[in-house]
Amino acid sequence: MKTLIKILPVILLISGFANSKLPEVEGIKMNKYEGLVDQGYEFTGFANGQMDTRSITLFRYQPKNDHMEPRFGAEHISTVVDEHGALKGLVRLKKALISNPQNLPDKEEALTVASLFLKEYAPDLVDDMSVQWIDVHSEKIKTNAGILTLEGMKVKCRKPSDGLYFWVIVAADRSVIAFERDIEWDFFRSGRKTEKWLHDSWLEEHSISFNR
Numbered sequence: 001m002k003t004l005i006k007i008l009p010v011i012l013l014i015s016g017f018a019n020s021k022l023p024e025v026e027g028i029k030m031n032k033y034e035g036l037v038d039q040g041y042e043f044t045g046f047a048n049g050q051m052d053t054r055s056i057t058l059f060r061y062q063p064k065n066d067h068m069e070p071r072f073g074a075e076h077i078s079t080v081v082d083e084h085g086a087l088k089g090l091v092r093l094k095k096a097l098i099s100n101p102q103n104l105p106d107k108e109e110a111l112t113v114a115s116l117f118l119k120e121y122a123p124d125l126v127d128d129m130s131v132q133w134i135d136v137h138s139e140k141i142k143t144n145a146g147i148l149t150l151e152g153m154k155v156k157c158r159k160p161s162d163g164l165y166f167w168v169i170v171a172a173d174r175s176v177i178a179f180e181r182d183i184e185w186d187f188f189r190s191g192r193k194t195e196k197w198l199h200d201s202w203l204e205e206h207s208i209s210f211n212r
Contacts, residue, residue: 033079033121036090037061041077044070045210047203051195052184055083058197060210070210072200073142080197087121090179091198092171093141098150099172107134110153114168117176125159125166125181132156137169139177152177 041061048057060070061077070076080089105113111134118125137154140147152169159166166181178198186193196202 033081033087036079036092037077038092038094040064043212044068044076045212047208047210049195049197049208051080051082051088051197052182052193056080056088056197058208068212070203071142072204073140075141075143078198087179088181089198090121090176092175092177093139093150095141095143095148095150097152097171097173097175097177098141098148101136101151101172103172104136104151104153105170105172105174107153109174110134110155110170113170113174113176114155117168117179121179122166122181125157128159128161130158130160132158132165139169150177 040063042064044060044062046057046059048055050056057080059079059081062071063075066075075094077092077094078090079087082088104110111131115126118129134153134155137152139150139152141150150171152171154167154169156165156167158164163184164181165183165185166179167183168179169177171177180198182194184193185191
C-alpha cells in the first residue's frame with residue numbers, strides 16, 4: 001500500500017488528471033496528452049522542426065498570467081510530438097516539484113515509475129529496453145528569487161534493437177519531470193547528435209521562434 005501511495009502521482013498524470021485543453025496543430029490531435037499539462041498552465045506557442053530526419057512539433061506551456069512570450073529557463077511544460085502523433089519528449093520544469101533530495105525515490109522505485117510511464121506513452125520501448133544507469137539528475141529553473149535546482153532520479157536506457165537512448169526523470173512526488181526518446185549519441189565527438197528540442201539553451205542558441 002505504501003508503494004502504491006508513492007507512485008499515485010504518476011498514475012494520476014497518466015490517467016489525465018490535469019484538464020488543460022491542448023491545441024490541434026497541422027492535424028496532430030493532442031487529446032491523448034492532456035494529462036501531461038498541469039492545471040494552471042496555458043498554451044504559449046508551438047514550433048515546427050526536425051529531430052534527426054523526422055518532422056516534429058514542440059508545444060510549450062507556461063504558468064497562467066505569465067508572459068505570453070517564451071521565458072527561456074523559467075517554469076514551463078513542453079512536449080515534442082512527431083509527424084505521426086507519437087510522443088518524443090516531455091519536460092515539466094516546475095518549482096512545485098522541488099523537494100529535499102532525501103525525498104527522491106530509490107533506484108527500484110524510480111524504475112517502477114518510469115516503466116509505468118513508458119507503458120502508457122511509449123509502449124514499444126518496454127520490451128526494447130536495457131537500463132544503463134539510474135542516478136540523481138538536476139535541472140535549473142530561473143525565478144524572480146534566483147536560480148533554483150530541481151532534482152530527480154534519472155533512469156537512462158538504451159534500445160538494443162537500434163542503439164538509440166531514452167530516459168525518464170522521476171520527481172520526489174513520483175511524477176515525471178522529463179522524458180526523451182530516440183536519442184542518437186555521437187561517440188566520436190562524445191556528445192549528443194539528436195537535436196535538443198526540450199532544452200531552452202539549445203532553443204536560444206538556434207533562435208527558435210514560436211507560433212500561436
